Amino acid sequence: MRTPKGTSNGSAEPESRDPSERSMPYGVYLSAAGAQAQNHRLQQISHNLANVDTPGFKPSQTILQARFSELIEEGMVPPGLGGADDIGGGVTIQPEQTQFGVGAIRTTGRETDFALHDKKSFFVLQRGDEQLLTRAGDFMFDSTGTMVNSGGDPVLGKGGRPIQIDPRRPFTVGSEGTITQAGETQQLMLAQPASYGDLANVGGNLFRPLAEFSLVPDSDRNVVAGSLEQSAVSPTGTMMEMIETSRAYEANIQMIKNQDSVLGSLIGRVLQS
Structure with missing residues:
Protein backbone atom coordinates (compact mmCIF):
# COMPACT_ATOMS: atom_id res chain seq x y z
CA MET A 1 0.00 0.00 0.00
CA ARG A 2 1.27 3.44 -0.82
CA THR A 3 1.75 6.03 1.88
CA PRO A 4 0.01 9.41 1.90
CA LYS A 5 1.78 12.01 -0.18
CA GLY A 6 2.83 15.27 1.42
CA THR A 7 0.49 18.19 1.76
CA SER A 8 1.18 21.90 1.74
CA ASN A 9 0.65 22.12 5.48
CA GLY A 10 2.85 19.17 6.27
CA SER A 11 0.07 17.04 7.71
CA ALA A 12 1.55 13.85 6.30
CA GLU A 13 4.96 12.51 5.43
CA PRO A 14 6.25 13.83 2.05
CA GLU A 15 6.07 11.30 -0.75
CA SER A 16 9.41 9.51 -1.12
CA ARG A 17 11.11 8.65 -4.37
CA ASP A 18 12.90 5.72 -2.72
CA PRO A 19 10.77 2.57 -3.25
CA SER A 20 12.20 1.03 -0.08
CA GLU A 21 10.78 3.90 1.97
CA ARG A 22 7.29 3.27 0.57
CA SER A 23 7.19 -0.03 2.45
CA MET A 24 6.89 1.74 5.82
CA PRO A 25 3.66 0.80 7.65
CA TYR A 26 0.72 2.85 6.47
CA GLY A 27 -0.57 3.22 10.00
CA VAL A 28 2.61 5.01 11.10
CA TYR A 29 1.92 7.79 8.61
CA LEU A 30 -1.70 8.04 9.68
CA SER A 31 -0.72 8.28 13.35
CA ALA A 32 2.02 10.81 12.60
CA ALA A 33 -0.44 12.97 10.69
CA GLY A 34 -2.90 12.73 13.58
CA ALA A 35 -0.23 13.64 16.13
CA GLN A 36 0.84 16.66 14.12
CA ALA A 37 -2.77 17.83 13.73
CA GLN A 38 -3.43 17.51 17.47
CA ASN A 39 -0.18 19.32 18.26
CA HIS A 40 -1.30 22.20 16.02
CA ARG A 41 -4.66 22.21 17.81
CA LEU A 42 -2.90 22.34 21.20
CA GLN A 43 -0.94 25.41 20.12
CA GLN A 44 -4.14 27.16 19.06
CA ILE A 45 -5.91 26.31 22.31
CA SER A 46 -2.90 27.62 24.27
CA HIS A 47 -3.08 30.86 22.32
CA ASN A 48 -6.76 31.21 23.20
CA LEU A 49 -6.06 30.60 26.89
CA ALA A 50 -3.24 33.15 26.86
CA ASN A 51 -5.80 35.76 25.78
CA VAL A 52 -8.47 34.95 28.33
CA ASP A 53 -8.02 38.44 29.84
CA THR A 54 -7.58 40.33 26.54
CA PRO A 55 -10.57 42.70 26.02
CA GLY A 56 -12.61 41.96 22.93
CA PHE A 57 -10.56 38.86 22.03
CA LYS A 58 -12.22 36.29 19.78
CA PRO A 59 -10.92 32.71 19.98
CA SER A 60 -9.88 30.75 16.91
CA GLN A 61 -10.90 27.17 16.21
CA THR A 62 -8.70 24.59 14.51
CA ILE A 63 -10.40 22.85 11.58
CA LEU A 64 -9.27 19.31 10.73
CA GLN A 65 -10.39 17.49 7.61
CA ALA A 66 -10.10 13.82 6.71
CA ARG A 67 -8.37 13.09 3.42
CA PHE A 68 -8.50 10.22 0.96
CA SER A 69 -5.57 7.90 0.43
CA GLU A 70 -3.09 8.88 -2.26
CA LEU A 71 -4.41 6.46 -4.89
CA ILE A 72 -7.96 7.80 -4.51
CA GLU A 73 -6.76 11.42 -4.57
CA GLU A 74 -4.89 10.75 -7.81
CA GLY A 75 -7.94 9.09 -9.37
CA MET A 76 -6.21 5.73 -9.74
CA VAL A 77 -8.73 3.99 -7.49
CA PRO A 78 -12.39 5.02 -7.02
CA PRO A 79 -13.62 5.46 -3.44
CA GLY A 80 -16.14 3.11 -1.89
CA LEU A 81 -14.69 -0.21 -3.06
CA GLY A 82 -14.23 -1.42 0.48
CA GLY A 83 -10.52 -1.97 0.03
CA ALA A 84 -7.54 -0.81 2.01
CA ASP A 85 -7.52 2.55 0.22
CA ASP A 86 -10.83 3.43 1.85
CA ILE A 87 -9.07 3.50 5.21
CA GLY A 88 -8.15 7.08 4.36
CA GLY A 89 -5.02 9.19 4.29
CA GLY A 90 -5.06 10.77 7.72
CA VAL A 91 -6.04 14.38 8.33
CA THR A 92 -5.11 17.80 6.98
CA ILE A 93 -5.10 21.10 8.82
CA GLN A 94 -7.48 23.63 7.30
CA PRO A 95 -7.43 27.42 7.83
CA GLU A 96 -8.50 28.42 11.33
CA GLN A 97 -11.90 29.98 11.90
CA THR A 98 -12.53 32.83 14.33
CA GLN A 99 -15.46 32.41 16.71
CA PHE A 100 -17.20 35.80 16.88
CA GLY A 101 -19.19 35.21 20.04
CA VAL A 102 -19.79 38.29 22.21
CA GLY A 103 -17.81 38.38 25.45
CA ALA A 104 -19.27 39.41 28.79
CA GLN A 230 -14.23 40.90 27.88
CA SER A 231 -12.55 38.04 26.05
CA ALA A 232 -14.96 35.53 24.50
CA VAL A 233 -12.74 32.64 25.61
CA SER A 234 -14.39 30.31 28.12
CA PRO A 235 -11.60 29.24 30.51
CA THR A 236 -13.40 26.10 31.69
CA GLY A 237 -14.49 24.95 28.24
CA THR A 238 -11.08 25.68 26.75
CA MET A 239 -9.27 23.76 29.50
CA MET A 240 -11.51 20.76 28.84
CA GLU A 241 -10.72 21.04 25.15
CA MET A 242 -7.00 21.13 25.95
CA ILE A 243 -7.26 17.95 28.04
CA GLU A 244 -9.18 16.21 25.26
CA THR A 245 -6.63 17.28 22.64
CA SER A 246 -3.68 16.24 24.83
CA ARG A 247 -5.15 12.76 25.17
CA ALA A 248 -5.69 12.50 21.42
CA TYR A 249 -2.08 13.57 20.82
CA GLU A 250 -0.76 11.02 23.32
CA ALA A 251 -2.92 8.30 21.75
CA ASN A 252 -1.41 8.97 18.32
CA ILE A 253 2.13 8.91 19.76
CA GLN A 254 1.38 5.63 21.52
CA MET A 255 0.07 4.17 18.24
CA ILE A 256 3.34 5.06 16.55
CA LYS A 257 5.28 3.34 19.35
CA ASN A 258 3.07 0.24 19.17
CA GLN A 259 3.43 -0.07 15.42
CA ASP A 260 7.17 0.41 15.66
CA SER A 261 7.33 -2.32 18.32
CA VAL A 262 5.24 -4.71 16.23
CA LEU A 263 7.36 -4.05 13.16
CA GLY A 264 10.57 -4.60 15.13
CA SER A 265 9.21 -7.89 16.52
CA LEU A 266 8.18 -9.04 13.05
CA ILE A 267 11.56 -8.25 11.57
CA GLY A 268 13.26 -10.08 14.45
CA ARG A 269 11.20 -13.20 13.80
CA VAL A 270 11.94 -13.12 10.08
CA LEU A 271 15.70 -12.85 10.73
CA GLN A 272 15.57 -15.75 13.19
CA SER A 273 13.71 -18.07 10.80
Missing part, protein backbone atom coordinates in the same frame (compact mmCIF):
# COMPACT_ATOMS: atom_id res chain seq x y z
CA ILE A 105 -19.69 43.16 29.33
CA ARG A 106 -17.97 44.46 32.47
CA THR A 107 -18.44 47.87 34.04
CA THR A 108 -15.03 49.51 34.56
CA GLY A 109 -15.91 53.05 35.56
CA ARG A 110 -13.26 54.47 33.18
CA GLU A 111 -15.01 57.05 31.04
CA THR A 112 -12.93 56.26 27.92
CA ASP A 113 -13.74 52.55 28.03
CA PHE A 114 -16.46 51.66 25.55
CA ALA A 115 -18.50 48.52 24.96
CA LEU A 116 -20.64 47.63 21.94
CA HIS A 117 -24.00 46.15 22.89
CA ASP A 118 -24.58 44.40 19.56
CA LYS A 119 -22.96 41.53 17.68
CA LYS A 120 -21.84 43.04 14.39
CA SER A 121 -20.35 46.47 15.10
CA PHE A 122 -16.64 47.23 15.44
CA PHE A 123 -14.53 50.21 16.42
CA VAL A 124 -12.16 51.50 13.73
CA LEU A 125 -8.44 52.13 14.28
CA GLN A 126 -5.75 53.58 12.04
CA ARG A 127 -2.44 51.74 11.72
CA GLY A 128 -0.16 53.19 9.09
CA ASP A 129 -2.07 53.35 5.81
CA GLU A 130 -4.74 50.82 6.74
CA GLN A 131 -7.80 50.70 8.92
CA LEU A 132 -8.27 47.91 11.45
CA LEU A 133 -11.40 46.81 13.27
CA THR A 134 -11.72 45.75 16.90
CA ARG A 135 -14.33 44.99 19.54
CA ALA A 136 -11.99 46.12 22.32
CA GLY A 137 -12.89 49.62 23.50
CA ASP A 138 -10.13 50.12 26.07
CA PHE A 139 -9.18 53.58 24.81
CA MET A 140 -7.31 56.51 26.34
CA PHE A 141 -5.94 59.90 25.36
CA ASP A 142 -2.18 60.15 24.91
CA SER A 143 -0.03 63.17 25.76
CA THR A 144 -0.94 64.86 22.46
CA GLY A 145 -4.70 64.49 23.04
CA THR A 146 -5.14 61.71 20.46
CA MET A 147 -7.44 58.87 21.46
CA VAL A 148 -5.57 55.57 21.10
CA ASN A 149 -6.04 51.92 22.00
CA SER A 150 -3.75 49.95 24.32
CA GLY A 151 -1.35 49.38 21.41
CA GLY A 152 -1.08 53.09 20.55
CA ASP A 153 -3.19 52.93 17.37
CA PRO A 154 -5.32 56.09 16.85
CA VAL A 155 -9.07 55.65 17.21
CA LEU A 156 -11.03 57.06 14.28
CA GLY A 157 -14.01 59.33 14.60
CA LYS A 158 -17.12 59.23 12.46
CA GLY A 159 -15.52 61.56 9.90
CA GLY A 160 -12.65 59.17 9.29
CA ARG A 161 -10.00 61.14 11.19
CA PRO A 162 -8.42 60.32 14.58
CA ILE A 163 -10.31 61.67 17.57
CA GLN A 164 -8.31 64.61 18.91
CA ILE A 165 -8.82 66.89 21.89
CA ASP A 166 -6.83 69.54 23.72
CA PRO A 167 -5.23 67.59 26.60
CA ARG A 168 -5.05 70.74 28.72
CA ARG A 169 -8.80 71.31 28.78
CA PRO A 170 -11.63 69.25 30.30
CA PHE A 171 -13.87 67.05 28.18
CA THR A 172 -16.99 64.96 28.69
CA VAL A 173 -17.94 61.52 27.44
CA GLY A 174 -21.56 61.11 26.42
CA SER A 175 -23.84 58.31 25.36
CA GLU A 176 -23.43 56.51 22.04
CA GLY A 177 -19.67 57.07 22.07
CA THR A 178 -19.40 60.86 21.94
CA ILE A 179 -16.53 63.05 23.12
CA THR A 180 -17.37 66.70 23.77
CA GLN A 181 -14.95 69.53 24.45
CA ALA A 182 -15.59 73.29 24.20
CA GLY A 183 -18.93 72.70 22.48
CA GLU A 184 -17.46 70.42 19.79
CA THR A 185 -18.69 66.82 19.74
CA GLN A 186 -16.89 63.91 18.10
CA GLN A 187 -18.37 60.44 17.62
CA LEU A 188 -16.53 57.14 17.51
CA MET A 189 -16.61 55.56 14.06
CA LEU A 190 -18.53 52.28 14.12
CA ALA A 191 -18.12 49.82 11.26
CA GLN A 192 -20.29 46.90 10.27
CA PRO A 193 -18.81 44.35 7.81
CA ALA A 194 -21.15 42.60 5.43
CA SER A 195 -20.12 39.27 7.01
CA TYR A 196 -17.56 37.91 9.44
CA GLY A 197 -15.91 36.22 6.47
CA ASP A 198 -14.74 39.68 5.38
CA LEU A 199 -12.43 39.90 8.40
CA ALA A 200 -8.88 38.55 8.75
CA ASN A 201 -7.35 38.25 12.19
CA VAL A 202 -4.06 40.16 12.37
CA GLY A 203 -3.28 39.19 15.96
CA GLY A 204 -4.79 39.75 19.37
CA ASN A 205 -8.16 41.50 19.12
CA LEU A 206 -7.56 43.25 15.77
CA PHE A 207 -9.03 42.42 12.37
CA ARG A 208 -8.26 43.61 8.86
CA PRO A 209 -11.33 44.20 6.67
CA LEU A 210 -11.05 42.32 3.38
CA ALA A 211 -13.92 44.23 1.78
CA GLU A 212 -15.69 47.56 2.13
CA PHE A 213 -17.65 47.93 5.34
CA SER A 214 -20.69 50.03 6.18
CA LEU A 215 -20.92 52.69 8.86
CA VAL A 216 -23.45 52.02 11.58
CA PRO A 217 -26.39 54.48 11.29
CA ASP A 218 -26.98 56.83 14.21
CA SER A 219 -30.25 55.07 14.99
CA ASP A 220 -28.45 51.73 15.43
CA ARG A 221 -25.48 52.90 17.50
CA ASN A 222 -25.37 51.00 20.78
CA VAL A 223 -22.24 52.16 22.60
CA VAL A 224 -21.96 52.35 26.38
CA ALA A 225 -19.16 54.29 28.06
CA GLY A 226 -17.52 53.04 31.24
CA SER A 227 -17.86 49.42 30.14
CA LEU A 228 -15.65 46.93 28.35
CA GLU A 229 -16.30 43.72 26.43
